[in-house]
Amino acid sequence: WLGAHPPDGPLTESALSAGAPVVTELRCHCLQTVQGIHFKNIQNVKVTAPGPHCGQTEVVATLKNGQEACLNPAAPMVKKIVDKMLNKGSSS
Structure with missing residues (x-):
């Protein structure tokens, strides 16, 4: 039984708890x-x-x-949205 259970959390947690700074989560958000x-x-x-x-x-x-949604970066409409948002931010 001792070896039958996986360790708690992903392996990266034990590596991070050794004092390495945590900048972001080590996995994809989307x-x-x-x-x-x-x-x-x-x-x-x-x-x-x-x-x-x-x-x-x-x-x-x-x-x-207030909700977040992950968009497909390869979708043509998403590319247009990103371009609009970047242009909106740079024109201010």
């Missing part, structure tokens, strides 16, 4: 994505490039109602 959300419902968009935490680009939209 497990599922939606193809697009109407631009008027989006308050903010955060694009995270691939890195050691996740091997894919992640696009997380914060909606005006």
